[in-house]
Amino acid sequence: MKISSSLRLFSFVCLLSHVQVWGSKFPPSSIKDASTPGNIVPNKFIVEVEDASSIPGKRDTGLVSREAHESLYDSLRKRDVGFKVDKEFNSKGLFVGAAVTLTDAKDRAKVLDISGVKAVRPVVFIPAPKPVSVKVVKDPSDPAVPPDSESTHVLTGVDKLHAQGITGSGVKIGIIDTGIDYTHPVLGGAIGPGHKIIGGFDFVGDDYDGSNTPVPDSDPLDQCNGHGTHVAGIIGADPDNAFNISGVAFGASLTSYRVFGCTGGVTDDVLIEALLRGVSEGQDILTMSLGGSSGWTETSSAVVSSRIADSGKVVTIAAGNDGAVGAFFSSSPGNAISAISVASLDNTVIPLQNATVVGVTHDHITYFSTFPFPVNATLPIFATSTDPTVVDDACDPLPDDTPDLSGFLVIIRRGTCTFVQKMTNVGAKGGKVALIYDNGTGFTAIDVGNFTATLIQQADGVFLVNEFAKGTNVSISFPQEGSSFQFPDAAGGLISSFSSIGPTNDMFFKPAIAAPGGNILSTLPVPLGSFGVESGTSMATPFIAGVSALLFGVKGNGASVGTTARTLFETTAQRVSSSHTDGDPLQSVAMQGAGLVNAFDAIHSDIVVSPGEFLLNDTANFKSSQTFSVKNTGTTAKSFKVSHVPAGTLQAFQPGTAFFQDAPVPFLSQTATVTFSETSFTVQSGQTQKLTAHFTPPAGVNSSLLPIYSGFIDISNANETFHVSYLGVAASLKDVPVVDTSDFFFGVNLPALGDSDGNFVLDPRNFTFVGDDFPTLVMRLDFGTPLLLVDLVDQDIQLKTSLNKRDREPLITFPSTAKSGTFAQVKTLGPLLEFDFVPRNSDVNDGTGFNPFAIENVFANGTTVPNGSYRILLRALKVTGDRTKEEDFESWLSPIVGVQAPA
Numbered sequence: 095m096k097i098s099s100s101l102r103l104f105s106f107v108c109l110l111s112h113v114q115v116w117g118s119k120f121p122p123s124s125i126k127d128a129s130t131p132g133n134i135v136p137n138k139f140i141v142e143v144e145d146a147s148s149i150p151g152k153r154d155t156g157l158v159s160r161e162a163h164e165s166l167y168d169s170l171r172k173r174d175v176g177f178k179v180d181k182e183f184n185s186k187g188l189f190v191g192a193a194v195t196l197t198d199a200k201d202r203a204k205v206l207d208i209s210g211v212k213a214v215r216p217v218v219f220i221p222a223p224k225p226v227s228v229k230v231v232k233d234p235s236d237p238a239v240p241p242d243s244e245s246t247h248v249l250t251g252v253d254k255l256h257a258q259g260i261t262g263s264g265v266k267i268g269i270i271d272t273g274i275d276y277t278h279p280v281l282g283g284a285i286g287p288g289h290k291i292i293g294g295f296d297f298v299g300d301d302y303d304g305s306n307t308p309v310p311d312s313d314p315l316d317q318c319n320g321h322g323t324h325v326a327g328i329i330g331a332d333p334d335n336a337f338n339i340s341g342v343a344f345g346a347s348l349t350s351y352r353v354f355g356c357t358g359g360v361t362d363d364v365l366i367e368a369l370l371r372g373v374s375e376g377q378d379i380l381t382m383s384l385g386g387s388s389g390w391t392e393t394s395s396a397v398v399s400s401r402i403a404d405s406g407k408v409v410t411i412a413a414g415n416d417g418a419v420g421a422f423f424s425s426s427p428g429n430a431i432s433a434i435s436v437a438s439l440d441n442t443v444i445p446l447q448n449a450t451v452v453g454v455t456h457d458h459i460t461y462f463s464t465f466p467f468p469v470n471a472t473l474p475i476f477a478t479s480t481d482p483t484v485v486d487d488a489c490d491p492l493p494d495d496t497p498d499l500s501g502f503l504v505i506i507r508r509g510t511c512t513f514v515q516k517m518t519n520v521g522a523k524g525g526k527v528a529l530i531y532d533n534g535t536g537f538t539a540i541d542v543g544n545f546t547a548t549l550i551q552q553a554d555g556v557f558l559v560n561e562f563a564k565g566t567n568v569s570i571s572f573p574q575e576g577s578s579f580q581f582p583d584a585a586g587g588l589i590s591s592f593s594s595i596g597p598t599n600d601m602f603f604k605p606a607i608a609a610p611g612g613n614i615l616s617t618l619p620v621p622l623g624s625f626g627v628e629s630g631t632s633m634a635t636p637f638i639a640g641v642s643a644l645l646f647g648v649k650g651n652g653a654s655v656g657t658t659a660r661t662l663f664e665t666t667a668q669r670v671s672s673s674h675t676d677g678d679p680l681q682s683v684a685m686q687g688a689g690l691v692n693a694f695d696a697i698h699s700d701i702v703v704s705p706g707e708f709l710l711n712d713t714a715n716f717k718s719s720q721t722f723s724v725k726n727t728g729t730t731a732k733s734f735k736v737s738h739v740p741a742g743t744l745q746a747f748q749p750g751t752a753f754f755q756d757a758p759v760p761f762l763s764q765t766a767t768v769t770f771s772e773t774s775f776t777v778q779s780g781q782t783q784k785l786t787a788h789f790t791p792p793a794g795v796n797s798s799l800l801p802i803y804s805g806f807i808d809i810s811n812a813n814e815t816f817h818v819s820y821l822g823v824a825a826s827l828k829d830v831p832v833v834d835t836s837d838f839f840f841g842v843n844l845p846a847l848g849d850s851d852g853n854f855v856l857d858p859r860n861f862t863f864v865g866d867d868f869p870t871l872v873m874r875l876d877f878g879t880p881l882l883l884v885d886l887v888d889q890d891i892q893l894k895t896s897l898n899k900r901d902r903e904p905l906i907t908f909p910s911t912a913k914s915g916t917f918a919q920v921k922t923l924g925p926l927l928e929f930d931f932v933p934r935n936s937d938v939n940d941g942t943g944f945n946p947f948a949i950e951n952v953f954a955n956g957t958t959v960p961n962g963s964y965r966i967l968l969r970a971l972k973v974t975g976d977r978t979k980e981e982d983f984e985s986w987l988s989p990i991v992g993v994q995a996p997a
């Protein structure tokens with residue numbers, strides 16, 4: 095198997111005409127060989143072993159012992175496995191094992207064979223947390239102070255807790271991120287005992303990018319990236335600052351675990367190291383605003399996060415910013431079963447600036463900037479076009495007769511080319527400052543590189559252009575004080591469109607809860623501007639970490655508080671609608687989780703509802719009957735009514751295809767129906783009422799659309815409301831196609847073999863496996879698979895595969911080869927590749943769109959394949975399928991591949 099050193103571009107010259115005919119989506123030149131799918135790092139594995147204490151005959155001293163590790167390494171050496179130890183983990187009860195690099199990835203099978211080895215999971219690369227938008231403030235000492243930006247605290251009741259003096263003091267939060275600029279005055283100005291930031295560790299160093307070797311040191315200072323400093327401010331910013339912002343739990347003690355360098359990502363062995371250190375240093379809460387799309391609950395860092403949460407700590411993790419690519423695309427480690435995965439809600443206001451219009455009567459013009467433009471002069475306007483409907487304004491170099499623009503404020507219409515291109519053309523004529531008016535796309539932050547320019551609303555732009563065309567003398571000034579404006583965001587108060595959509599492939603309830611994450615003002619490193627507005631589930635996640643600190647602060651730091659935190663947050667959350675239009679359904683639970691956190695009720699309510707989630711699963715594993723309890727910890731009896739409040743049913747698939755819907759995912763009108771053992775009850779002080787709910791999935795839905803239904807069991811009276819959230823899918827997941835067989839992406843039906851000359855190989859073909867002369871298996875996963883196998887088989891194998899029929903209707907006829915026979919009955923010559931828990935592909939050509947596997951003439955155990963003629967058998971286990979049953983796999987057989995390696 096070739097690895098990254100053999101990366102090679104396909105040109106697919108011969109296919110181009112065919113591609114045009116069929117209108118494929120991805121250019122064949124985008125195929126680069128890889129040895130592993132998605133974000134799996136070649137050759138690196140995390141080996142989990144039994145605790146030394148569980149090895150028979152060993153005395154459990156409770157002390158950390160390295161015997162388990164030594165015994166693992168001995169066994170590896172005895173089996174001739176070449177390996178290098180990258181990290182050791184020794185946290186009894188949580189994780190004992192090692193991150194290793196195998197000289198030959200094919201030795202994984204030998205490692206799994208060693209007794210005492212519990213699991214061998216691939217190391218996963220997690221990309222850098224990418225805020226959806228960033229607006230860096232230019233001048234930290236700017237006198238223009240936005241008014242109180244604590245709208246997020248008002249939305250969630252945090253302001254009322256602060257008013258009661260509840261600030262999280264005495265609670266310890268570990269922030270696993272890019273480090274923190276602790277020199278920031280609002281974050282205490284220093285690090286160490288007695289300060290807000292009580293300590294930290296840098297696991298990686300500035301230059302680490304996820305592909306090179308980490309260089310740890312003891313100082314987690316970050317003045318080059320900034321993400322972790324924004325996160326830290328959301329939790330801990332001290333209130334006495336010029337911006338009138340405060341952290342959710344500004345009394346808490348923070349520790350910074352730095353796992354990202356200045357740029358790039360991280361591998362999850364580093365995350366595990368940080369998580370375990372956080373536990374050993376006594377953090378009550380660990381928060382991670384990071385993750386990569388996965389759909390599975392099984393990556394190492396997810397498994398460790400979940401165990402830490404089970405032990406009574408709160409672990410908050412971002413749900414991800416992949417909402418655009420549809421459902422079943424939740425991120426890992428956020429999928430950790432017992433962790434709290436956090437969705438993002440758009441803030442209801444955005445702190446922006448007003449400009450003043452001179453020379454004509456017009457209201458202030460709001461421009462998309464947190465701080466005033468650094469412009470003192472009152473500038474006359476110059477419009478690059480007098481036509482307020484021009485589609486490609488300033489996309490070409492400006493005409494020769496354009497005046498010197500250095501003394502003007504330039505007005506440009508949005509559209510066609512990038513903002514930077516428009517500004518470059520304006521800059522070529524001396525222009526320095528510009529306002530770009532929206533063309534109807536939306537009033538948002540934009541990327542203008544380092545130009546002084548930003549967006550204004552369409553109506554303001556049209557007004558200015560019309561006045562300019564009339565020859566009116568219009569000028570604009572940018573007041574440096576008193577001009578900040580809490581712009582009401584029309585989309586505010588709804589789940590952010592970027593927030594990743596669950597559930598997990600095995601129907602776990604992700605995300606769990608929502609918090610404000612869109613347009614959040616917080617701290618940035620001092621050299622990067624000190625304050626800024628960012629958006630992302632990265633901003634929502636520390637909010638929940640902060641609320642958890644307030645909870646621990648009130649109820650004590652005990653494990654029983656930690657293990658019930660998620661349920662408290664979920665059962666007291668505020669339900670969020672799917673739109674601001676009356677009559678539209680509530681947002682799907684697969685997007686909002688249980689709703690927007692209500693910190694005040696979660697902490698002060700004397701009614702405790704449990705559980706917070708009903709996991710109804712799919713139709714084949716349907717859990718129709720669910721019980722819940724309502725406990726009255728107060729002093730007076732309370733009466734409640736029980737009712738069903740459905741949320742929107744997501745139509746996850748595009749009709750007639752096996753492809754997921756991109757956002758916005760449409761709703762189906764049908765919802766589940768529910769009956770209750772009681773519809774009203776009274777619970778006395780100190781008593782618990784138990785109830786049962788019986789669910790029926792939505793009737794009359796087309797299961798091939800993969801309808802995700804959800805909603806709430808409402809328990810309320812005139813004063814209080816609680817809910818249990820439910821989630822299910824009205825289809826059998828085992829019937830959902832896994833492997834893409836369409837020609838939509840490459841113009842030929844997938845899976846397919848490609849060669850280095852840019853051809854798909856449809857007929858028998860010999861390869862020498864010298865240099866570029868080897869085949870590449872190109873495949874896409876429409877849905878995740880728990881097990882992906884590539885085996886070599888005899889060229890004459892008699893096997894009825896499920897996918898080779900080219901005229902198969904893609905989705906409507908789910909393949910149901912109800913033949914008997916077990917997995918073991920298929921006669922293979924040996925495995926070539928094997929991967930567990932592979933995520934589904936997206937429809938975006940960004941590395942997540944498909945999987946190209948380079949095929950080598952070597953079996954998975956390292957033995958060379960003898961020269962001869964073979965076929966390649968691809969098998970993907972269907973979700974919820976049984977790995978011992980051949981009929982639970984989709985299968986595809988390649989054309990004959992001859993191995994003709996020179997002697």
Ligand SMILES: *[C@@H]1O[C@H](CO)[C@@H](O)[C@H](O)[C@H]1NC(C)=O
Binds near residue numbers: 457458459460577579
């Ligand atoms: C900012 O401009 C908006 C729109 O014209 C106006 O409603 C608001 O009152 C202005 N606020 C300030 C502080 O100038």
Ligand SMILES: *[C@@H]1O[C@H](CO)[C@@H](O)[C@H](O)[C@H]1NC(C)=O
Binds near residue numbers: 468
């Ligand atoms: C604007 O005026 C202030 C105070 O007079 C001065 O400090 C600043 O440099 C000026 N800014 C620009 C961009 O001219």
Ligand SMILES: *[C@@H]1O[C@H](CO)[C@@H](O)[C@H](O)[C@H]1NC(C)=O
Binds near residue numbers: 509510534
């Ligand atoms: C606005 O500009 C965007 C970006 O170029 C473009 O995609 C969109 O079609 C334009 N919309 C209108 C109404 O011109």
Ligand SMILES: *[C@@H]1O[C@H](CO)[C@@H](O)[C@H](O)[C@H]1NC(C)=O
Binds near residue numbers: 543544
């Ligand atoms: C502005 O951006 C351009 C293009 O990215 C870059 O070449 C230039 O150095 C930047 N200038 C400053 C002052 O940062």
Ligand SMILES: *[C@@H]1O[C@H](CO)[C@@H](O)[C@H](O)[C@H]1NC(C)=O
Binds near residue numbers: 709711
């Ligand atoms: C749904 O059922 C499948 C098959 O039994 C199981 O693997 C999975 O864990 C279940 N999901 C949940 C959330 O219980």
Ligand SMILES: *[C@@H]1O[C@H](CO)[C@@H](O)[C@H](O)[C@H]1NC(C)=O
Binds near residue numbers: 812
């Ligand atoms: C609701 O609150 C009011 C005022 O606190 C109280 O008088 C009333 O009894 C409460 N109603 C219920 C149903 O608990």
Ligand SMILES: *[C@@H]1O[C@H](CO)[C@@H](O)[C@H](O)[C@H]1NC(C)=O
Binds near residue numbers: 992994
């Ligand atoms: C592959 O090589 C073998 C051995 O030289 C030969 O018999 C066979 O015909 C070749 N197959 C193709 C498709 O070229």
Ligand SMILES: *[C@@H]1O[C@H](CO)[C@@H](O)[C@H](O)[C@H]1NC(C)=O
Binds near residue numbers: 923925953955
């Ligand atoms: C390696 O795997 C191949 C194919 O399964 C098998 O024939 C061979 O015996 C194995 N070699 C070793 C050393 O286990």
